[in-house]
Amino acid sequence: MAIAKVEPLTTARALRGPFDYRLPEAMEGVGVGTVLRVPFGPRRILGVIVEIADRSDLPPERLAEPLEALEAGATPELVRLGLWVAREYCSTPARGLALVLPPGTGRAGGRQRPATDRHAELTAAGRDALHQGARLGAKQRAVLEGLEAAGGSAPARALEAASGASTETLRRLAARGLVELRLVERRRRPESAAVGAAHGPVTLSPAQAAAARAVVAAMDSSKPGELLLHGVTGSGKTEVYLAAVEAALERGLGAIVLVPEIGLTPQALHRFRSRLGEDVAVLHSGLTDGQRFDEWRRLRSGAARVCVGPRSAIFAPIAGLGLIVVDEEHDASYKQESDPRYDARDVARRRAAAGGAALVLGTATPRPETWHSTTRLTLTERADGRPLPPVEVLDMRARGGSFSPLHPRTRDELAALGRSGGKAIVLVNRRGFQVHVSCRECGHVWSCPRCDVSLVSHRSPAALRCHHCGHAEGLPDRCSECGSVGVAHHGAGTERIAELVAEAAGGPPVVRLDSETAGREGHLAILRRFHEAESAVLVGTQMVAKGHDFPDVVLAVVIDADATLRFPDFRAEERAFALVAQLAGRSGRGPGGGSVLVQTLAPEAPAIAHAARHDAAGFVSGELERRRALRYPPFAHLVRVELTSQREDRAAAEAAALADSLRGSLPAGTELLGPAPRFRLRGRHRRQLLLKGAERRPLVDAARAGVDAAVGRRLRDVTIAVDVDGS
DNA sequence: AGCACGCCGACT
DNA sequence: GTCGGCGTGCTC
Numbered sequence: 001m002a003i004a005k006v007e008p009l010t011t012a013r014a015l016r017g018p019f020d021y022r023l024p025e026a027m028e029g030v031g032v033g034t035v036l037r038v039p040f041g042p043r044r045i046l047g048v049i050v051e052i053a054d055r056s057d058l059p060p061e062r063l064a065e066p067l068e069a070l071e072a073g074a075t076p077e078l079v080r081l082g083l084w085v086a087r088e089y090c091s092t093p094a095r096g097l098a099l100v101l102p103p104g105t106g107r108a109g110g111r112q113r114p115a116t117d118r119h120a121e122l123t124a125a126g127r128d129a130l131h132q133g134a135r136l137g138a139k140q141r142a143v144l145e146g147l148e149a150a151g152g153s154a155p156a157r158a159l160e161a162a163s164g165a166s167t168e169t170l171r172r173l174a175a176r177g178l179v180e181l182r183l184v185e186r187r188r189r190p191e192s193a194a195v196g197a198a199h200g201p202v203t204l205s206p207a208q209a210a211a212a213r214a215v216v217a218a219m220d221s222s223k224p225g226e227l228l229l230h231g232v233t234g235s236g237k238t239e240v241y242l243a244a245v246e247a248a249l250e251r252g253l254g255a256i257v258l259v260p261e262i263g264l265t266p267q268a269l270h271r272f273r274s275r276l277g278e279d280v281a282v283l284h285s286g287l288t289d290g291q292r293f294d295e296w297r298r299l300r301s302g303a304a305r306v307c308v309g310p311r312s313a314i315f316a317p318i319a320g321l322g323l324i325v326v327d328e329e330h331d332a333s334y335k336q337e338s339d340p341r342y343d344a345r346d347v348a349r350r351r352a353a354a355g356g357a358a359l360v361l362g363t364a365t366p367r368p369e370t371w372h373s374t375t376r377l378t379l380t381e382r383a384d385g386r387p388l389p390p391v392e393v394l395d396m397r398a399r400g401g402s403f404s405p406l407h408p409r410t411r412d413e414l415a416a417l418g419r420s421g422g423k424a425i426v427l428v429n430r431r432g433f434q435v436h437v438s439c440r441e442c443g444h445v446w447s448c449p450r451c452d453v454s455l456v457s458h459r460s461p462a463a464l465r466c467h468h469c470g471h472a473e474g475l476p477d478r479c480s481e482c483g484s485v486g487v488a489h490h491g492a493g494t495e496r497i498a499e500l501v502a503e504a505a506g507g508p509p510v511v512r513l514d515s516e517t518a519g520r521e522g523h524l525a526i527l528r529r530f531h532e533a534e535s536a537v538l539v540g541t542q543m544v545a546k547g548h549d550f551p552d553v554v555l556a557v558v559i560d561a562d563a564t565l566r567f568p569d570f571r572a573e574e575r576a577f578a579l580v581a582q583l584a585g586r587s588g589r590g591p592g593g594g595s596v597l598v599q600t601l602a603p604e605a606p607a608i609a610h611a612a613r614h615d616a617a618g619f620v621s622g623e624l625e626r627r628r629a630l631r632y633p634p635f636a637h638l639v640r641v642e643l644t645s646q647r648e649d650r651a652a653a654e655a656a657a658l659a660d661s662l663r664g665s666l667p668a669g670t671e672l673l674g675p676a677p678r679f680r681l682r683g684r685h686r687r688q689l690l691l692k693g694a695e696r697r698p699l700v701d702a703a704r705a706g707v708d709a710a711v712g713r714r715l716r717d718v719t720i721a722v723d724v725d726g727s
Numbered sequence: 728a729g730c731a732c733g734c735c736g737a738c739t
Numbered sequence: 740g741t742c743g744g745c746g747t748g749c750t751c
Contacts, residue, residue: 003751004751005751006751008728008750008751010728010729011728012728012729014728015728015729015750017751018751019751020751021751022751038751039750039751040750040751041729041730041731041749041750041751042729042730042731042750043729043730043750045728045729045750056751058751062751064751714746714747728750729749729750730748730749731747731748731749732746732747732748733745733747734744734745734746734747735743735744735745736742736743736744737741737742737743737744738741738742739740739741739742
């Protein structure tokens with residue numbers, strides 16, 4: 001008797017599967033990864049088969065049979081991967097498995113099915129009727145003629161439109177056996193950018209060709225391993241990926257290409273599509289549910305063998321993977337910030353190792369961890385042969401009473417741009433440039449009612465907004481505490497910087513790109529506006545430094561480059577370095593060359609100084625020394641356990657209880673820090689515990705044991721999430 | 728998580 | 740007497 005071990009798809013931490021079900025003989029094609037609808041107590045729920053066994057520990061009379069098997073499910077390999085994610089990040093099997101199932105599975109009303117069109121097909125009898133003068137109505141004749149002209153088969157909708165016939169006409173013809181009506185699957189195809197001529201492979205430079213050969217050699221070896229493709233901005237890493245993906249396809253293997261969330265522009269997609277055609281499927285948040293489901297199925301069935309997408313595309317259902325590429329591997333969007341808090345780069349490493357695929361991590365600004373542990377391939381030149389632009393560091397300290405956020409050199413360069421044309425990008429490091437509002441009389445600061453942060457002042461539309469939860473309220477005209485009418489604004493926001501930039505540059509239009517304008521107009525529409533302008537300045541936050549390539553940018557400016565450094569985060573240094581280096585790489589990609597200005601209060605900080613010299617190797621080796629000295633990853637590991645609740649006392653009590661139970665079972669050499677309060681977010685009070693130790697495995701095991709014990713005590717209204725080596 | 732069961736107080 | 744509060748246990 002076949003027994004299916006089924007993990008129920010509920011969000012509950014307390015529900016511990018798997019549960020055994022008896023598989024009836026009649027249920028065919030069922031195996032590990034199949035999604036079943038099963039009776040569960042008085043309810044019916046969905047579950048995933050995680051194992052097929054030939055016996056159960058339970059007496060047969062207690063076993064129930066599944067009600068139904070869903071058509072689309074995951075592969076056994078992906079079930080293992082999903083369960084691994086659940087364990088590794090101390091989540092639940094259901095949440096790990098949800099990542100590898102068809103999109104929408106288990107969500108209320110989210111279950112997708114293929115879209116179909118009714119098609120009519122001319123039968124032999126229909127052809128005879130048409131030519132041998134059978135009795136036919138005018139509309140019936142028109143339909144049959146239309147069908148014959150279309151080669152014998154056509155969508156019913158088109159026939160009806162062309163002949164003026166109704167659905168009823170077709171149904172009558174079908175009843176007489178003159179046509180056959182069938183449902184034909186229709187693919188809901190994601191939109192692609194305007195299609196130009198499919199450009200074939202470009203000629204690779206010697207360095208690109210050598211890198212591609214190394215990737216292919218790895219793919220062909222019995223133990224492919226991992227490679228870091230460290231190429232300066234503009235060195236043509238994408239061409240190396242494309243060559244490697246083509247090699248994988250030639251070998252009958254599949255590939256996954258991960259890109260940062262914001263990097264998945266239609267242009268980037270189009271490049272893969274025009275080169276690899278229908279072999280490419282895309283999975284990203286901009287698709288409709290139907291499109292996502294159809295793309296998933298194309299991968300599952302093998303109709304597409306390459307998946308391009310953000311973080312979650314690491315779970316693409318591709319059998320026979322030969323290659324995984326992580327483009328811009330330093331990008332923070334590879335980390336999921338909700339439970340399970342997985343890191344797609346670590347999942348990629350796991351999947352590549354388990355499936356015998358090669359892993360390529362590409363970037364101009366490698367993370368210290370990757371640099372430390374991965375064989376390097378290097379592209380030192382830009383693909384067009386142009387030099388990297390010179391970077392000038394502007395010291396913003398002690399500027400003789402001038403408090404303009406723009407350095408005089410910045411103003412001069414913008415003015416020069418205004419006179420001679422061309423484009424500039426100005427990156428406003430958001431963290432240093434938010435405007436908060438306080439009372440001049442009593443010092444009252446306007447803050448979010450649901451989060452413990454100050455509200456940020458916006459001018460158009462005028463409002464105070466919370467950047468964490470989206471709360472918005474009108475600008476105050478008097479203090480809610482003391483009634484004073486003196487309300488002070490502190491700091492200069494992106495709006496203010498954009499005004500100052502427009503002033504300095506004179507003529508050219510200023511295009512603002514931040515989360516606010518992107519939400520209103522759309523990120524791509526704004527970039528397009530900038531792209532199409534003759535001369536313009538793009539002013540905005542982090543997103544101006546990502547995922548695009550404008551050849552006519554001659555000036556890049558970073559405002560307050562070190563703001564990132566002033567935050568207590570062990571990744572602050574690498575983030576500041578990447579930010580400046582990535583933005584610097586946007587300038588001077590055209591014949592006119594370019595320059596970069598970096599405004600900072602910390603010109604000597606290693607992250608700034610190395611970025612100014614385009615010296616990634618120097619930065620990373622120094623940063624690794626610092627990490628070693630301070631015992632940070634990759635030389636030690638951090639596991640963060642976060643407890644949240646609407647009720648502060650519950651969060652505090654559970655955090656204290658969890659700390660107690662952890663203290664009793666900590667591996668030797670492990671530190672436990674906390675519980676520490678974290679600022680309230682979206683109305684939820686938070687407490688955090690931090691485990692620090694030399695080895696990752698015992699830390700994760702201890703955290704999981706602690707979480708399981710807490711669940712055993714009943715968490716009620718407290719939720720727990722575990723973050724491994726995050727920040 | 729749901730849902731049933733059961734054991735207690737405060738209403739018609 | 741019984742309606743309903745939520746603490747406890749169970750789901751193959």
